[in-house]
Amino acid sequence: MIIGELLQMAGGMSRREAAITLARADIPVFPCIPGGKRPLTPSGFRDATTRDYLVYRWWKRWPDANIGMPTGPKSGFDVVDVDVRGDESGFAVFQQALSAHLADGEIARIQTPSDGMHVYYWTDVAQRCWQAAGAHIDFRGDGGYVVVPPSVLNTERGPIAYRVTSLGKRAERLDAVALRAFVDPRPVPMSHTRSTGRTSTAALARWVSRLQEGERNRGLFWAACRLFETGTSPRDAMATLVPAAQHAGLETPEILGTIRSAWRNSSAEPYGPKFTAFANPAARDRRPGSGPCLS
Known part of the structure; x- marks a missing residue:
């Protein structure tokens, strides 16, 4: 089962159940503060593990903790973060990148609590994280992490969960260098x-x-x-x-x-x-x- 289907299934679970399920599927996870993104463990995403007994201990201690997942080769997934800030967003730029065939091969799309989008891609190489603030596009690769469903963020509109909105038909590696050059020329x-x-x-x-x-x-x-x-x-x-x-x-x-x-x-x-x-x-x-x- 690929990560998109796992995260879709996790939407109906408690966060502890979802974290253990992901760990048993060889996807490393770590706990973040309830309602937020800050890691609860001393080394953050570097503490991520697939050892289910440790994951069980973490979520027994913090049952409402959100679930963090490191990006890049450690998990096998890179993520493009399409951001929304007020009246501006990265959706138009990301659609242009899709039209230019620079963002093909997505595994899944996750709607974030800010109404932005996380787009997942398979990877087996280390590509560094970057931000294109003007385009409202961020890339989460080696050295980064994302919060995954069924995690919930506290927002001005109240608690809102991350949720899967679509699954891709094929998995391909994203060329993060070419995407950055396109969105941030x-x-x-x-x-x-x-x-x-x-x-x-x-x-x-x-x-x-x-x-x-x-x-x-x-x-x-x-x-x-x-x-x-x-x-x-x-x-x-x-x-x-x-x-x-x-x-x-x-x-x-x-x-x-x-x-x-x-x-x-x-x-x-x-x-x-x-x-x-x-x-x-x-x-x-x-x-x-x-x-x-x-x-």
């Missing part, structure tokens, strides 16, 4: 507003090569989008950006993934063999009958 450098022609393309490559840690993936995503929007082929984009991004300190698999996401975001035709042939040398060199076909 870098300002366009004025000197690079034109990315056609040999000189400006070279200038764009130089700009990518000088990006610092914390801005490299977003900058690479932006630069790749600019190239693809002007009709640059995957081959030429790879030739321009891969060496520059390597010089900036990015690893090749990360570079290819970011450029692939930019191609998917910028091109009307979905990436597939046309892109894969350039992004995967092994696939490019493969001859018919020499190995499994690319899907």
